[in-house]
Every structure is written in C-alpha cells, then in structure tokens.
Amino acid sequence: MHDLAAHAVHHGPPTSFIRKYVFSLDHKVIGKQYYALALVAALCGMVLSWMMRIHLAWNSAAIPGLQLLSKTGAPGGVMTPEYYLQLMTMHGTIMVFFVLTTAPFAAFGNFFLPIQVGAEDMPFPRFNMMSFWVTFAGFLVLMSSFTLSDGPTLGGWTQYAPLNAVGSIAGPGQGLGVVLWAASIALFCVGQLLGSLNFIPTTLDLRVKGMSLMRLPLSAWAWFITSCMGLTAFAVLMPACILVILDHVAGTSFFVPSGLVVSDQLVPHSGGSTLLWQHLFWFFGHPEVYIAIVPGIGIVSHVLITNMRKPMLSQRVLIYCMGALAVLSYMVYGHHMFVSGMNPISALAFSFPTLVITIPATITVLIWTFSLYGSKLRINSASLFALGFISMFVSGGVSGFFLAQPSVDIPLHATYFVVGHFHMVMGVAAMFGIFAATYFWAPKMFGRMMNETLGRAHFWLSFVGTYCIFMPFHYLGMAGNVRRYSSFVDDFLQPLIPVHRFITVAALLTGAAQLIFVYNLIHSRFWGEPAPDNPWEATSLEWSTATPPPWDNFGGKLPVVYHDPYQYGVQSSVGDYVMQASPEQVKTEHDEK
Amino acid sequence: MATTVHEPPQIDPRRLRDQGHSGNGGWGKFVPTDGDLHVALDHSPPPSSSAIYVVLFAITMMFAAFTSALIVRKGSSLDWRTFTLPSILYFNTLLLLASSVTLEVARRRIATFMGGLKSQVESPARWLYVTLFLGLLFVAGQYAAWSQLRAEGLYLATNPSSSFFYVLTVTHALHVLGGLGGLIYVIRKLSKSVLHRNQLVATARYWHFMGILWLYLLLLLWMKI
Numbered sequence: 094m095h096d097l098a099a100h101a102v103h104h105g106p107p108t109s110f111i112r113k114y115v116f117s118l119d120h121k122v123i124g125k126q127y128y129a130l131a132l133v134a135a136l137c138g139m140v141l142s143w144m145m146r147i148h149l150a151w152n153s154a155a156i157p158g159l160q161l162l163s164k165t166g167a168p169g170g171v172m173t174p175e176y177y178l179q180l181m182t183m184h185g186t187i188m189v190f191f192v193l194t195t196a197p198f199a200a201f202g203n204f205f206l207p208i209q210v211g212a213e214d215m216p217f218p219r220f221n222m223m224s225f226w227v228t229f230a231g232f233l234v235l236m237s238s239f240t241l242s243d244g245p246t247l248g249g250w251t252q253y254a255p256l257n258a259v260g261s262i263a264g265p266g267q268g269l270g271v272v273l274w275a276a277s278i279a280l281f282c283v284g285q286l287l288g289s290l291n292f293i294p295t296t297l298d299l300r301v302k303g304m305s306l307m308r309l310p311l312s313a314w315a316w317f318i319t320s321c322m323g324l325t326a327f328a329v330l331m332p333a334c335i336l337v338i339l340d341h342v343a344g345t346s347f348f349v350p351s352g353l354v355v356s357d358q359l360v361p362h363s364g365g366s367t368l369l370w371q372h373l374f375w376f377f378g379h380p381e382v383y384i385a386i387v388p389g390i391g392i393v394s395h396v397l398i399t400n401m402r403k404p405m406l407s408q409r410v411l412i413y414c415m416g417a418l419a420v421l422s423y424m425v426y427g428h429h430m431f432v433s434g435m436n437p438i439s440a441l442a443f444s445f446p447t448l449v450i451t452i453p454a455t456i457t458v459l460i461w462t463f464s465l466y467g468s469k470l471r472i473n474s475a476s477l478f479a480l481g482f483i484s485m486f487v488s489g490g491v492s493g494f495f496l497a498q499p500s501v502d503i504p505l506h507a508t509y510f511v512v513g514h515f516h517m518v519m520g521v522a523a524m525f526g527i528f529a530a531t532y533f534w535a536p537k538m539f540g541r542m543m544n545e546t547l548g549r550a551h552f553w554l555s556f557v558g559t560y561c562i563f564m565p566f567h568y569l570g571m572a573g574n575v576r577r578y579s580s581f582v583d584d585f586l587q588p589l590i591p592v593h594r595f596i597t598v599a600a601l602l603t604g605a606a607q608l609i610f611v612y613n614l615i616h617s618r619f620w621g622e623p624a625p626d627n628p629w630e631a632t633s634l635e636w637s638t639a640t641p642p643p644w645d646n647f648g649g650k651l652p653v654v655y656h657d658p659y660q661y662g663v664q665s666s667v668g669d670y671v672m673q674a675s676p677e678q679v680k681t682e683h684d685e686k
Numbered sequence: 687m688a689t690t691v692h693e694p695p696q697i698d699p700r701r702l703r704d705q706g707h708s709g710n711g712g713w714g715k716f717v718p719t720d721g722d723l724h725v726a727l728d729h730s731p732p733p734s735s736s737a738i739y740v741v742l743f744a745i746t747m748m749f750a751a752f753t754s755a756l757i758v759r760k761g762s763s764l765d766w767r768t769f770t771l772p773s774i775l776y777f778n779t780l781l782l783l784a785s786s787v788t789l790e791v792a793r794r795r796i797a798t799f800m801g802g803l804k805s806q807v808e809s810p811a812r813w814l815y816v817t818l819f820l821g822l823l824f825v826a827g828q829y830a831a832w833s834q835l836r837a838e839g840l841y842l843a844t845n846p847s848s849s850f851f852y853v854l855t856v857t858h859a860l861h862v863l864g865g866l867g868g869l870i871y872v873i874r875k876l877s878k879s880v881l882h883r884n885q886l887v888a889t890a891r892y893w894h895f896m897g898i899l900w901l902y903l904l905l906l907l908w909m910k911i
Contacts, residue, residue, distance in 0.1 A: 216733030286744050293740050294733035324740060328747035332857075336755065339853070344843035347759060364763030364846060369755055376751075 106644045116226070118218035119644055120291075123225050124204030125538065130229060131196035131527075132611075134187050137236070139604050141184040148172050150590070150597035152580045166244050166265065175265045177579035178247035182266075183235070185250030186274065188520065189381065190281050191232050196527045197388035198323070199228070199288055202316035204538060206292060208635040209313045211301025211652055213645040215291040224287035231280030238266065238273040246270035249577070251378065254348035254370035255360075258340035262356045272341050275334040282331035285323045292320035301634070303654035307409065308673070310633045310658040311398075314412050315391020318419050322380045322387070325423065330377035333370065340365075371433060375426040382519050383422040386486070387415050389526025390457060393479040396533045397461065399631045400476040401468040402669055404659040406460050414453035414460075421450040431499045432506045440499040447497035451490070458487055474548025475629075478529035481556050482522050488560075489518025492567060507577075510570020513563045521559050528555070528610065535617070536624030540641040543621060547613040551606060558603025565592050630670055633658050637674045732884035738891050745861060749899065752857070756850045756910060767845045768911055771904075772834045778827035779904060782862075785820035786897045788813050789890055796876065796886060814873050817893070821866045828859045847911045854903050858896070865893045 107113035117123060144156055148171075155170030166176030207215055215221045238245035243265035248257050252274065261268035296309070296317040309317075336347040340362075348370045349362035394411060398404055405411055427435065427443030435443075461483055470476060492514040496502045505511060528551070535543050574581070574589050581590060627636040634654070638647050652674035663679040665671040671679045760766050792813030799810035832852065835841075840848045868889040875881035 216737065289744070290737055290740050294737045297736045298733040324744055325747055328744040329751040332748050332751045332755070336853070339842070339849070345849040346765075346843075346846060347755065347849065351763065351765065364759075364765035366758050366762040369758045369762070372758065373751055373755065 116222055118214070118222055120203050120207050120215045120218070120221060121538075121642060121644075121646075123221055124200050124202070126225050127195050127200035127203055127228070128538075130225075130232060131192050131200055132614075134191035134195065134232060135524075135607075136611075138184050138187040138192060139607065141180045141187070143601060143604055144172070145177060145180055145184065146593075146597040146600045148177055148579060149581075150594040162239065163244050165242075172579070174579040175247055176244060178249070178264075178577065179244045179266050179270075181577065182247055182249050182252075182274075183239075183245050186235060186278075189250055189385070190278065191228075191235075193385035193520065193523045194281075194285065194323075194381070195228065197392065197523060197530065198316060198319050198384060199224075199285070201312075201392065201527075201530050201534065202292060202319070202388065203288075205534065205635055206313055206316050207295055207299065208638065208642060208646050209310050209633055210296060210299055211304055211634050211647075211654065212295055212299035213647065213651070216294045216299060217291050220287045221291045224284045224291070227280050227287065228284030231277045231284060234273055234280060235277035238270045241266065241270055241273075243268070244270065246274045248274075251374060252337070252370075253374075254337075254367040255350060255353055255365065256355070257337055257370065258348040258365070259353065259355050259360050259362070260341065262358050262360070268341070272338055275337045275341075279331050279334040279338075282327040282334070285327045286331075289320040289324040289327075292316060293324070296320075301651050301654060304673075307412075308654055308657055310391075311394040311405075311408060311411060312388075312391040315388045315394075315415055318415050319384050319387050322384050322419050322422065326377040326380040326384065329373060333373035333377070336373075337370070368430075368433060371430050375429045376423070378429060379426040380419070380422040382515070383418050385519055385523045386526075387418060389482055389486075389523050389529075390415055390418075392526050392530045392533075393482045394461070395633070396475050396479045396529050397465070397470075398659045398661065399533075399629050400471040400473065400479075401464065402471070402661045403464070403468055404657075404661060405464045408657075408659065411457060411460055414457045417453040418450065421446055421453070425450055428497060428499075428502070431502045437499070444497055444499055448494070451494060451497070454486075454490055458483065458490075473532070474543065474545060474552060475529050475533035477549060477552040477556075478525045478532060481552060482525040482529060484556070485517050485522035485525055485559065488564075489514055489516070489522060493518060505570055507575055508570035509566045509574045509576050512576050513566025513570060516566070517559075517563050521563065525555075528552075531610075531614070533629070534635075535614070536628050537635055537640055537642070539618050539621075540624055541617045541619075541621030542624045542628065543617040544613050547609055551609045551613065554606035554609070555603060558599055558606060561599035562596050562603060565596055568592065627672075630668055632656070632660055632670050632672045634673055637672055732882070734884045734888040738888040741892065742895050745895070745899070748857070749854075749903070752850070752854055753906060756854075756906070759846055759850070760910060763846070765845070766847055768847060769835075769838075769840060769845075771851075771907055771911065772831040774827055774831050774834065775904060775907075778824050778831070779900065781820050781824045781827060782897045782900055785817045785824065786894050788820060789817045789893055792817060793886060793890055796881070800881070800883070811873050811876050814869060814876070818866060818869050818873070821862060821869065821893075825859055825862055825866075828855055831855070851907060851911055854907065858900060858903055861899075862896050865889070865896050868892060 107117060107119065112118070114122065117126070144159060147154060147156055153171060156167070156172070157170060159167040159170045159172060163176060166173055166179060172180070203215075203221070207213070235245075243261065246252070246257075246266040247264050248267065248271065252271065256263040256267060257271050257275075259267070296313065300306075300309070336345070339345045340347050340349060346362040346365040348367060349360055349365040350367060351363040351365075353360040353362065390411075394405060424446040425443055427439060428447045431440050431443075492510065496505060496511065496514060532543055532548050535541070569589055569592060570576075572585075572589055574586060581587065581593070624640050626638070626640045629636070634652055635642070637652055653676075654673045655676050656671055656673050656679075658673055660671045660673075660679065662669060663671055665675070665677055665679050667675075671677055792810075795813060796810045832855070835848065835851070840851075842849055842852045872881060872886055872889050875885060
C-alpha cells in the first residue's frame with residue numbers, strides 16, 4: 094500500500110446530514126441512492142403488471158383501489174382498454190429505464206467500479222451527484238403523469254410515431270402525457286450521460302498502481318463497456334425526445350405526416366416522417382437491451398468465479414465477447430423494424446448481424462458452462478441467481494434465433510412470442526443479475542449478511558415462477574395471440590384465456606415471492622449478522638477494504654495490485670485464493686497472460 | 687496452462703505528486719502483468735483529458751442524430767422549402783474562428799506565466815477575456831440571425847427547413863454558452879492562481895470543437911436548407 098496523502102482527494106468526508114445522505118458526493122452513497130430508486134421503481138412496475146395480468150385473465154373484474162388511481166381510466170375499478178395501454182406503457186418505461194438500466198449499471202457500477210479499480214472516488218463527484226438527481230427528477234416527471242386528468246401516455250415504451258406527436262386526439266394521455274414521458278426520458282438520458290462521463294475516465298485513468306486493463310475484474314469491464322454503449326445510445330435518444338416535445342409544444346412536423354387523419358380529424362401538420370422516430374428510437378433501443386444485460390454478464394461471471402473457486406476458461410475471450418455484443422448491438426437495430434415496410438434487402442442486412450450477434454452470446458454461455466463443468470460450486474443465493482441468469486439468458490435467447498429472420502419475425506412480431514422473448518432474455522435475466530449482485534455485494538454495501546434461507550426460497554420461487562409466466566407466452570404467440578389487446582373477444586382467442594389465467598396466478602405468486610426479498614433486504618440491513626470484510630473469500634479489491642468501506646474507500650491507503658483478478662485454486666497463506674492486493678507470491682495453474 | 691510466479695513489484699520512487707489523484711494504472715500505462723512496474727510512470731493522466739473526449743463524443747452523437755433526422759425528413763416529403771441563410775452567419779463564423787485563435791494565444795501566454803516567467807506576462811487573462819468577448823459576440827450574432835429570420839416570417843414551425851435551422855443553431859449556441867461558462871471558470875481559477883493545466887487544455891479542446899462543429903453545421907445548413 095502507498096500513502097494517499099500524495100493524492101489530491103477531491104472532497105473530504107461529509108460533515109452534514111444533507112451532504113452525507115442526500116446530496117452526497119460519495120459514489121457509494123450515490124450507488125445506494127440509485128439502488129433505492131430502482132427498488133421503488135421495480136415495485137411500481139410490478140404492481141402495474143399485476144393489474145394488467147388480472148385484467149387480462151378476468152376482464153370484468155374490479156381491481157380494489159384502482160379507481161383511486163384514475164376515475165375515468167378505471168371506473169369502479171375495471172380498467173378501460175385505453176387505461177390498460179397506459180398502465181402497460183408505464184410498466185415498460187419504468188422497468189426498462191428506471192430498473193434494468195438503473196440497478197445493474199448505475200447502482201452497482203457506481204458503488205463498486207471505483208473500488209474495483211482502486212480509486213477513492215469518481216473523478217467528477219458533482220456530476221455524479223447530478224447524474225442521480227437528474228435521473229430521480231426524470232422518474233418523478235414520469236410518475237407525475239399519473240396525476241393528469243386523462244392519465245399517462247398509452248403509446249407503449251417505444252412511443253411510436255405519429256401517435257406520439259399528434260396530441261390528445263390520439264387518445265388519453267397522448268397530449269401532456271407524451272410531453273411528460275419525453276421530458277422524463279430526456280432527463281434520464283442526461284443522467285446516464287453524466288454517469289458515462291464518470292465511468293469511462295474512472296476506468297481509464299483512475300486505476301490504481303498495477304491495475305492493468307486485463308487485471309480489471311469482469312464486472313468492471315462490463316460497466317466500462319456499458320458506459321461506452323450508454324454514451325452512444327442516450328446521446329441519440331435525447332435529441333429524438335426533444336423533437337417529439339417540439340412537435341407537441343411548438344407546432345413542428347418532424348414525425349407527423351401530411352394528410353394524417355386520427356379519430357376522424359385531420360391533423361394540421363405536414364410532411365413528417367413516422368419512420369424517422371423508429372430509426373432514432375431503435376438506434377438507442379437495441380443497444381439498450383445490451384445496456385441492461387451486459388452488466389449482468391459481468392456480474393454473473395464475477396459471482397460465479399468466486400463461488401467456483403477457479404477462473405473462467407478465458408477471461409480475455411469473455412471481455413472480447415462483451416465488446417463484440419456492444420459493437421454489434423448498433424448494427425442490428427433494424428430487426429425491430431421488419432414490419433415497417435422495410436426493403437427486403439435492408440431486412441437481410443439487419444438480419445445477418447442479428448444472427449452474428451448470437452455468436453459472442455453463445456461463446457459467453459459456453460465459457461460459463463464449461464467453466465462450471467467439474468467445478469465444486471458453492472451453492473448460495475448469489476450463485477443460484479447467477480445460474481438462474483444463465484438459464485434465463487439461454488431460454489430467452491433461443492427464441493431470438495427465430496425472431497432474427499424476417500420471414501419468421503413478421504407473423505410473430507405483434508404477438509406474445511416477442512413479449513415472452515424479451516421478458517426472459519432482457520427483463521428477467523437482468524433482474525436475476527441484479528439479485529445475484531445484491532446477495533453477493535449486500536454484505537459490503539450494508540455491512541450485514543443477508544439471510545441465506547430466505548434467499549434460497551426467493552430464488553426457487555422466482556425461478557419456477559418466471560418459467561411458469563413467460564414460457565406460456567411463447568405458446569400464446571405461436572397460437573396467434575396478439576399483444577397489446579386488453580381483452581380477447583375473438584373466437585380463436587377464447588381457448589387461450591385459461592392460459593392467461595394460469596399466467597396471472599403465476600405472476601401474482603412470483604410477485605409475492607419478491608416481497609421475501611424486500612423483507613430480507615430491509616431486515617438484514619438493520620438486524621442481520623454483521624458481515625466480515627471478505628465473507629466470500631474473494632480476491633478483487635472491494636474485498637480488500639473494510640466493511641462497509643470508509644468514505645475514501647481504502648482508509649487513507651491506496652492498494653497496489655499484484656495479481657490478476659481471479660487467482661483461485663492456489664495455495665496461499667489465507668486459503669485457496671490470493672487477493673489482488675496481496676504481495677504474496679503464489680503458483681497458479683490458472684494465470685492468464 | 688501457464689505457470690507464473692508473481693514477483694512483488696517495486697514502487698517507483700519518482701512519484702510526481704501533482705499529477706492526478708489516484709494510482710498509475712491509467713490509460714496508456716500498460717503495466718505488464720508480470721508485476722514489473724518500473725517501466726510505467728508513477729502517475730495517471732488527469733481524468734479530464736479523457737473526460738473531455740467523452741463529452742465531445744456525446745455531442746457528436748447528438749448532432750449526428752439531428753443530421754440523420756434532417757436528411758430523412760427532407761427526403762421523405764415534398765413540403766421542404768429552402769431559404770437563404772442570413773448573411774450574418776458567415777460573420778459569426780469568422781468570430782468563432784477568431785476566438786479559437788485568441789484562445790491559443792491565451793494558452794501560450796498562460797503557459798509562459800505559469801512557467802515562471804511572470805515578469806514577461808503582466809495580464810495572462812487578457813486574451814481569455816478577448817476569447818470570451820468574441821464568444822459572446824458569436825451568440826449575439828446568432829440571436830441576430832434568428833431575429834432576421836423571424837422578421838422574414840420564418841419561425842420554428844413555419845417549415846421543416848426552418849425547424850431544423852432553429853433546432854441545430856440553438857442547440858449549438860447552448861453548447862457555446864457552456865463553453866463560455868468553461869472560460870469563465872478558467873479565468874476565475876487563473877485569477878486565484880489555482881488553475882491546472884489540464885483544466886485549460888480541456889476547455890480549449892471543447893472550445894475548438896465548438897468551432898469545428900459550427901463549420902460542419904454551416905456546411906450542412908448551406909447544402910440542405
């Protein structure tokens with residue numbers, strides 16, 4: 094270790110309550126704030142999905158309390174078709190932006206990236222603080238649309254043009270609701286760009302002595318790659334949102350074509366391009382899928398290696414695979430637009446990289462699988478959720494092979510098949526990554542161990558429940574069940590209603606199982622067993638410091654890194670591992686040059 | 687599998703105390719994995735040097751999105767009406783280019799000043815003030831261009847061509863205002879003698895980028911509007 098006094102520390106320890114817990118400059122507090130935001134958002138999104146599922150299964154059932162949310166949207170607690178779409182839009186937006194992006198990237202990345210590289214904080218703490226509060230403001234703006242007289246927007250999380258730009262004649266919430274939605278997402282983009290502004294220099298410039306790029310843990314690599322993706326994607330979505338807002342409030346015609354008649358009214362715009370929005374949105378939208386999942390890949394690798402007690406077959410190839418996923422994610426976005434009247438040659442051009450992107454994903458899964466083979470995996474809540482992540486990633490990814498081909502995608506595109514696909518591969522897989530990270534890192538974040546029995550119960554109920562919910566979606570899709578419908582009155586859909594009821598019951602039970610997690614998290618935070626500094630006998634730098642880490646991460650002494658990140662299966666003075674910051678010489682069979 | 691024995695690295699005693707605020711694993715410091723740290727300098731580059739490129743890349747992507755929107759929007763409809771760009775834009779261009787020159791002059795004088803030759807440079811901030819003035823003049827000139835178009839009846843919503851003109855120029859002007867904020871920050875730091883070289887370098891890179899971006903936008907507007 095060498096003396097921190099030689100360094101110009103950006104900020105001293107917090108002296109006031111406000112600076113310590115509210116407008117904190119400490120990346121660890123900001124990480125916790127992001128985590129709390131994601132937790133609240135996830136609960137909101139889950140409750141919304143419950144309401145939607147109950148309505149789909151029992152169409153005329155009154156949902157207690159729903160009329161309090163909207164008297165016009167849910168008179169007597171029975172939601173109108175429009176209100177169903179509004180809840181669906183909010184569910185998708187909350188989950189994609191404020192949970193799947195916020196938790197694995199912003200929350201855990203903020204807390205652990207500086208510690209894993211050996212820095213005492215992010216390079217620009219004030220921007221980091223602003224990043225969270227701008228994101229939080231975006232969440233408040235989005236949720237405030239529930240208070241509008243006609244409710245939030247009903248355009249789906251993709252907000253397709255031209256209905257996103259013509260105002261309230263397109264339906265409830267399509268006026269001010271869309272403006273609030275676009276403003277919220279623009280704020281979110283600013284927040285994430287500020288995040289990238291900190292993540293990238295932290296990784297490139299603040300690595301501690303001896304921490305070469307290839308000595309970074311896989312989780313740090315994942316956050317770095319994700320921040321590069323976010324930098325490119327959110328910088329494109331933000332101008333798109335600005336143009337939507339201008340179409341609403343300034344009378345411009347970016348997205349509204351001429352001669353458009355909506356609800357028997359001629360829209361007074363001229364000549365806009367509806368496809369323009371799709372191009373801008375999906376240029377962001379597909380990388381967003383990987384922004385949600387790549388941190389999970391890094392986190393799960395990190396967790397699994399620690400519990401396997403041996404490194405992956407090739408850390409370097411895993412890093413290259415994550416990089417390849419990031420690059421290819423920008424070349425495949427058109428596969429979301431196969432049904433937009435695209436030239437078949439263009440469709441082929443987007444279909445090919447979509448199939449190619451399965452190669453790094455498959456290599457990643459193969460590395461996990463063959464690394465697990467023969468290992469004496471320590472079974473705990475974190476490793477179980479990591480295995481669950483792989484299961485969901487594979488199960489959801491396999492259907493991606495089918496959807497990558499335009500001829501198959503076109504009939505399946507507007508069905509529950511796609512809903513099942515992206516919920517498994519992007520939604521639930523990323524959630525399992527978040528859970529794995531929580532069970533693994535909560536001791537370091539909060540200084541308390543989480544209850545293992547409750548954790549395992551949470552895993553099995555979630556794992557089985559998730560398959561019960563989303564595998565039938567594929568069957569529904571192949572049976573022609575159209576998505577976004579709030580009721581199924583057509584004859585050919587009637588036999589599918591029992592399947593929907595099964596899914597709804599599974600969703601309610603699986604959702605209730607998440608309350609076990611919430612209880613476990615809160616209870617262990619205050620009354621859990623105090624956590625030792627390195628409960629998992631792990632090697633990376635976050636386990637070298639105290640639990641919970643001091644405000645400057647390493648208590649005035651920066652570590653020096655001597656080893657690759659995953660030196661397990663060795664004989665050292667502390668056991669079968671040697672920490673990155675330990676100067677001890679060891680012989681290892683698994684050192685990767 | 688390779689078998690490796692890690693030698694404990696030696697700490698380089700030639701530590702540069704005023705460089706950076708963390709370790710030395712920074713960009714370009716490819717510390718070999720065999721633990722020999724002697725070959726690496728014992729400091730990182732300042733984070734602002736890579737952060738400014740992060741900022742510039744984000745701005746580039748933003749304007750790339752606007753550009754693609756303009757091209758698609760113009761190509762997809764028949765309602766596009768061209769108009770003559772206000773001639774003051776060309777004068778504004780000269781102002782912005784001149785401000786880049788004055789900023790470079792300022793940087794040289796500040797380098798001399800901070801290099802210990804204080805007696806040779808009485809007022810190192812003078813050229814920064816000139817740059818600031820030229821920047822403000824540019825923004826005022828852009829405002830004059832918008833006023834001229836409004837006087838001609840070309841508002842934001844009049845035609846997609848005018849919409850894009852206002853969106854692109856206003857967004858650029860807002861970024862220029864951000865650069866002016868950076869210049870004021872540098873002037874304040876300089877007046878307190880606590881200016882770091884990397885702060886001035888980052889501000890200068892941003893400011894020059896604003897000039898290059900404006901040249902690109904002017905060309906785009908001239909060709910497409």
